[in-house]
Amino acid sequence: MITSGHRPDGITFIAILSACSHAGLVSQGRLLFDKMVSKYRIEPRMEHYACTVDLLGRSGLLEEASEVVKNMPMEPNSCVLGALLNSCRMHKNTAFAENVASRMFGLVSESSWSYTLMSNIYAGSGKWEDSARERVSARSKGLKKAVGQSWIEVKKKVCKFVAGDCLEEKDSDEIFQVLKGLTIQMEDISDDDDIMFGKSMKLKY
Numbered sequence: 001m002i003t004s005g006h007r008p009d010g011i012t013f014i015a016i017l018s019a020c021s022h023a024g025l026v027s028q029g030r031l032l033f034d035k036m037v038s039k040y041r042i043e044p045r046m047e048h049y050a051c052t053v054d055l056l057g058r059s060g061l062l063e064e065a066s067e068v069v070k071n072m073p074m075e076p077n078s079c080v081l082g083a084l085l086n087s088c089r090m091h092k093n094t095a096f097a098e099n100v101a102s103r104m105f106g107l108v109s110e111s112s113w114s115y116t117l118m119s120n121i122y123a124g125s126g127k128w129e130d131s132a133r134e135r136v137s138a139r140s141k142g143l144k145k146a147v148g149q150s151w152i153e154v155k156k157k158v159c160k161f162v163a164g165d166c167l168e169e170k171d172s173d174e175i176f177q178v179l180k181g182l183t184i185q186m187e188d189i190s191d192d193d194d195i196m197f198g199k200s201m202k203l204k205y
Helices: 010-023 027-038 047-060 062-070 078-091 094-107 113-125 130-139 169-193
Strands: 150-156 155-163
Touching: 010 027, 010 047, 027 047, 027 169, 047 062, 062 078, 062 094, 078 094, 078 113, 094 113, 113 130
Parallel strands: none
Antiparallel strands: 150 155
């Protein structure tokens, strides 16, 4: 990208830091974050900090990840603290998770996912009573799991799909016809290019 004359921007670094996180490239991620600030003069946003915390946390560097959070010039949001809490779950560090969760509950008290994650952390450590307490606490506050949603823009119109949403029969038939056509095309490509095409479930058209 740089050799072709394109200057990376903030979005570019979010993608790169995220890639480093999932690949476990801690040293490279640290270097890129520093370069983003010192060389490209890009002011880190919340997303950059979330990626960096995730990068360090996934590798078990919870203390260093916590220091990043402490030194942020703005108050961390639920994405940053959530990345740290999820790292605590991955590395089964219950004590560390409790400290993070205490901050999270104040930020995202209206959401159930932080309680659910903390409940899972307790369960993974065999602390079943604590696990149950978190779930009861979420229910007592009337918190429910957020429904999965997706958006797509077609002909300048944004359409929203909600998990478990009921479609009208005419819409359902049209969608399944399109899926059927796409399936046939993929099978044809598979036959032509010697690419294996597998079906994980049987669709009823």
